[in-house]
Amino acid sequence: MDLKALRLLVVDDNRHAAEIVKSILASVGAQDIADAATPDRAFKLMKEMPFDVVVVDQNLGQGDDGIQLVRRIRSDPSSPNPYVPILMLTGYTEQRRVKAARDAGVTEFLSKPFTITGLLRRMDALIHAPRPFVRSADYFGPDRRRRADPDYTGPERRNRD
Numbered sequence: 785m786d787l788k789a790l791r792l793l794v795v796d797d798n799r800h801a802a803e804i805v806k807s808i809l810a811s812v813g814a815q816d817i818a819d820a821a822t823p824d825r826a827f828k829l830m831k832e833m834p835f836d837v838v839v840v841d842q843n844l845g846q847g848d849d850g851i852q853l854v855r856r857i858r859s860d861p862s863s864p865n866p867y868v869p870i871l872m873l874t875g876y877t878e879q880r881r882v883k884a885a886r887d888a889g890v891t892e893f894l895s896k897p898f899t900i901t902g903l904l905r906r907m908d909a910l911i912h913a914p915r916p917f918v919r920s921a922d923y924f925g926p927d928r929r930r931r932a933d934p935d936y937t938g939p940e941r942r943n944r945d
Contacts, residue, residue, distance in 0.1 A: 785908055787814035791834065794819045795826040795853065796841040796873070801896075805839055805873070808900050809907070823853035830857070830864050837910055842874035842885060850874075851888045858889040858924050866924065867917060869910040873898065889925025891915065 792814055796802040799821070806817050818835070820826035823844055830838075838857070842850040850872060858866050872885045875896040885893055891914075892906040915926040 785812050785904060785911075787812050787907070790814060790836040790911075791816040792818070793826060793829060793835040793838045794840075795821075795823070795838065795844065795850070797821045797844050798841070801841065801873075805903070808903055809839075811900075812904060812907075823849050823856070826853060827856060827860075827863075830868075831862070834865060835868060837869050837871065837907070839871045839873065842872050842881065843876060848881075848884065851884055854885070854888040854890055869914065869926075871906050871910060886928055887923065889923070891926045 787809060792809060794802050794805050794809075794817060796805070796819070802819050802821075806814075806819065809817055818829055818833075820829055826838070826840070829835075840850045840853055842848065844850045844853065854870055854872065857863050857868065857870065860866075869891045870889070871892045871894060872890040873894050873896055874881065874885070877895045882893060892909055894902055894906050917925060918927050
């Protein structure tokens with residue numbers, strides 16, 4: 785994997801954790817990596833320059849501020865790119881937190897501590913296996929389904945065009 789053509793944003797209030805992620809990404813060619821320690825700074829940076837991928841920690845500041853940032857990126861009318869791929873990192877893997885991240889619109893999710901291989905696999909999925917976006921009354925983001933279920937015939941089944 786070669787990331788040299790991508791502009792990446794790492795959002796983590798833990799400077800050490802952010803540097804580890806940036807170092808791993810740089811080791812596979814990433815040259816244009818910005819970082820932010822707060823959701824507001826991250827959103828401001830996104831307005832100033834386009835990013836190809838955002839890596840965000842779930843537990844910013846007061847708790848779930850990472851999830852709030854994802855919601856803002858996906859649904860704020862002033863968002864410069866609601867379609868940007870977002871990888872969420874977290875040390876908290878309770879089912880409710882994973883669902884909250886998924887429902888906020890993250891593209892991929894990775895629990896801490898993570899391996900270099902795990903991070904690079906998620907990055908590869910973000911870049912080479914993008915998922916279509918879905919808009920409904922209460923959700924906007926990548927299709928949350930990971931695989932087709934040919935047996936499902938419920939009322940919310942999406943049509944194939």
